[in-house]
Structure formats: structure tokens, C-alpha cells
Amino acid sequence: MQDNEKRDKAPFPLAMAQEGEQVRVFLLRGGKGLEMRLTSLGLNVGSDLTVAQHQGGNLVVIRGETRIALGAGMAQKIMVIRQ
Numbered sequence: 001m002q003d004n005e006k007r008d009k010a011p012f013p014l015a016m017a018q019e020g021e022q023v024r025v026f027l028l029r030g031g032k033g034l035e036m037r038l039t040s041l042g043l044n045v046g047s048d049l050t051v052a053q054h055q056g057g058n059l060v061v062i063r064g065e066t067r068i069a070l071g072a073g074m075a076q077k078i079m080v081i082r083q
Contacts, residue, residue: 013079022050
């Protein structure tokens with residue numbers, strides 16, 4: 001596997017994703033409370049997301065027809081891989 005391929009499949013925090021980037025949720029790093037909150041928003045392992053906005057650490061992601069706003073701290077705990 002080439003370096004670019006490894007980089008593309010390596011998990012990274014959602015907070016590092018760029019606007020327009022398509023990612024898949026790989027891991028939720030947090031306690032049960034955070035996991036329940038994210039799941040209630042429709043964000044769980046395997047969810048496909050598109051980063052619609054990324055400003056000052058805060059993000060708006062799109063999942064299906066739904067837009068979800070996330071703070072920087074929460075976005076840091078959502079590990080994703082590139083699509």
C-alpha cells in the first residue's frame with residue numbers, strides 16, 4: 001500500500017476534515033453519554049457524512065438530508081476515515 005493510500009484510510013478526528021470532504025464515522029471516542037448524544041443525532045459508526053461548513057473549529061455536517069452542527073470538542077472525539 002502506498003503512503004497516500006495509507007493516509008487516506010487512516011482514521012483522524014472529524015475536526016480535521018475540510019469543507020466538502022466526504023468521510024465515514026470510524027470510532028466514537030467518549031463516554032456513554034457522548035455516544036448516546038451522537039447516536040440520537042444520527043451519528044454512529046458507519047455513518048457517511050459530508051462536511052458542509054468548518055469555521056473556527058465548529059462544523060456543520062450533512063448526513064442524508066439532515067444538517068448537524070457540532071462543536072469543536074465533540075468533532076475532536078469523532079474519528080473518521082476518508083471516502
